[in-house]
Amino acid sequence: MDSSSLSPYILLFNALSQIPTWHYLVALLIISITFLYKFLEVHFFEDVFFKSQGTPITYNPSSPFCNAILSSCKILHSRFVATTWISSPHFQTAFLQFCGRSPVFSYRRHLFRTSDGGTIALDWLMNADVSGGAFGINGASLPMNNAISQDETTPIVVVVPGLASSSTSNYLKNLAFNLAKHGWNVVVSNHRGLGGVSITSDCFYNAGWTEDLRAVANYLHDKYPMAPLFAIGTSIGANILVKYLGEDGEGTPIAGAVAVCNPWDLLIGDRFICRRLLQRIYDKALTIGLQGYAKLHEPLYTRLANWEGIKTARCLRDYDNYATCHVDKFETVDTYYRRCSSAAYVGNVSVPLLCISALDDPVCTREAIPWDECRANPNIVLATPQHGGHLAFFEGLTASSSWWIRAVDEFLGVLRSSPYIHVQKKQTSGQHSALDSSIDQYPHLHVAEDGTVTAASSEGKRDAIEDIKNLQMLSEEKTTEMLSNAEQEKHVTEAKSDFMSETCQTSEIDKNIQGVESPDITSPLRRFLNQISQQNSISTWLLAFIAIRTSWPLVGSITKFIFRKRSRKIMPAA
Structure with a gap:
């Protein structure tokens, strides 16, 4: 058959059939690799051909602390280059969970009891243990046995683990070992119910629970006052740490x-x-981890939460809906997320703080980073490497070291020898969170020197204001009653007596609010009048004018009634 009469598609098919099969396999392999390269966010060629200058750092350029500390942190400024064969945030994160290696050593355990009856496992790794080679024994925890004296000056680092992590996690053991080797005493503050410790109260930890960290920090500071206290938070532990620093x-x-x-x-x-x-996939993996945590404490969750919902939860949101919202009394899951987010507390942080967040973190998105708030706070340094995954940052040919651990060790080492470390300041008022609203505050009256009445915030005068309002309402009712029954002398006399008594009480309370720190409406009227007259004569005349103006209708009514009664007595005699 003449080839010119064949369909173009038949000609194309005949041509393609002449291509060897292995060519198609190679093409399919190339397409698959390209797809996976983009899908898994591999950055191998980017690292090789497009080398960046270093780690981007966001800070307040006018801050003496940032300028002084950053000038000595070479690792923080250096460029992070991921291990070649795991140059993907997903490979890095998976390697951390399944293949990460950690040194074998023994923690020294101390069980700390909270005020509500909860138990927290504090796992210690001392500098003396590492330098003396006293580690090994399959990583089992040893009793504390007062290993640190109260006069110890070696700085202490308290570590707050991530979600469902404990002191036995590979990345925490690497962190603790490296810090202890460089002259730190490290204590990992395990979350409630983790680290092999049972929950001994009805209180569980969550993403914004700062009470345990606050209690541990105060305990360590009080017991070892000579040792500077530092803190490191990872993942959810970082959220708890930043929120706590902003609150306090x-x-x-x-x-x-x-x-x-x-x-x-x-x-x-x-x-x-x-x-x-x-x-x-990460969402499901984290949910499975939390379900395992809940399984360890099934009796408590069965009593306090929706256990059937916890078992069938398919994502973190489902778990928080059936567990966290029930146990911690949040109205909705979104309410829990909003109240426990640390971004709202960044502006209140008064402690030198280094924040490290990888821009390709597959769990914690870069969209949530509060760039402007970190830049505005002179105490915060924000390092955002382009790559690193979630808590991974593995580098070197064998992935034997982690860049963020080296950067943290360097930063804390420079900070502890600088004059910029934070010193606790006693606060005269109670702690307030960044989300407290002034809507719930009850105003009270304040009379300025020019006689202007304004609102001021003093909780102690709330009862006095309520009494004033009640007395004013009662006074108006009495006035109306006396005007309507003006023909009955007995009622007028009683109303006059009651009204004058209440007017005195009202004036007394007004003077009390203006001139006394703590209101006492039962104090003698004379004492307050003397105090007011000494402080402000204008206010005295103002109060007198108010008293005359408010009592004038009553005085007029009484006078008219008395005049009419006497007129009736005179008329018959005439």
């Missing part, structure tokens, strides 16, 4: 802190982790 402000005993892979805004993180297929 200048009142915290923490001298310096580091937050690594902080989720910052839990509501944004919740939307992000459900967005793509890979993120949903």
Whole structure:
């Protein structure tokens, strides 16, 4: 058959059939590799051909602390280059969970009891243990046995683990070992119910629970007052740490802190982790971890939460809906996420704080990083490497070291020898969170020197104001009653007596609010009049004018009634 009469498609098929099969296999392999390279966010060629200058750092350029500390932190400025064969945030994160290696050593355990009856496992690794080679024994925890004297001056680092992590996690053991080897006493503050310790109260930890960290920090500071106290938070632990620092402000005993892979805004993180297929895999993995945690404490969760819902939860949001919201009394999951996010507390941080967040973190999105707030706070340094995954940052040919651990060790070492470490300041007022609203504050009256009446915030005068309002309402009722029954002398006399008594009480309370720190409406009227007259004569005349103006209708009514009664007596005689 003449080839010119054949269909073009038949000609194309005949031509393609002449291509060897292995060529198609190679083409399929190239397409698959390209797809996976983009899908898994591999950055091998980017690292090789497009070398960056270093780690981007955000800070307040006018801050003496930032300028002085950053000039000595070479590792922090250096460029992070991931291990070649795991140059992907997903490979890095998976390697941390399944293949990460850690030194074998023994913690010294101390069980700390909280005020509500809860138990926290404090696992210690001392500098003396590492330098003396006293580690090994399959990583089992040893009793504390007062290993540190109260006069110890070696700085202490308290570590707050991530979600469902404990002191036995590989990355925490690497962190503790490296810090202890460089002259630190490290204590890992395990979350309630983790580290092999049972929950001994009805209180569980969550992403914004700062009470345990506050109690541990105060305990360590009081017991070892000569040892500077620093803190490191990882993942959810970083969110708890930053929120705690923002809540306590200048009142915290923490001298310096580091937050690594902080989720910052839990509501944004919740939307992000459900967005793509890979993120949903992480979501499911974290949910399984929390379900395992709940399984360890099933009797408590059965009593306090929705156990059937916990078992069938398919994502973190489901777990928080059936567990966290029930146990911690949050109205909704979004309410829990909003109240426990640390981004709202960044502006109140008064402690030197280093924040490290990888821009390709597959769990904590870069969208939640509070860039402007970190830049505005002179106490915060924000390092954002382009790559690193979640708590991974493995580098070197064998992935034997982690860049963020080296950077944290360097930063804390420079900070502890500088004059910029934070010193706790006693606060005269109670602690207030960054989310407290002034709507719930009850105003009271304040009379200025020019006689202007304004609102001021004093909780102690709330009862006096309520009494004033009640007396004014009662006074108006009495006045109306006397006007309507003006023909009955007995009622007028009683009303006059009651009204004058109440007017005196009202005036007394007004003077009390103006001239006394703590109101006492039962104090003698004369004492307050003397105090007011000494402080402000204008206010005295103002109160007198108010008294005359408010009592004038009653005085007029009484006078008219008396005049009419006497007129009736005179008329018959005439």
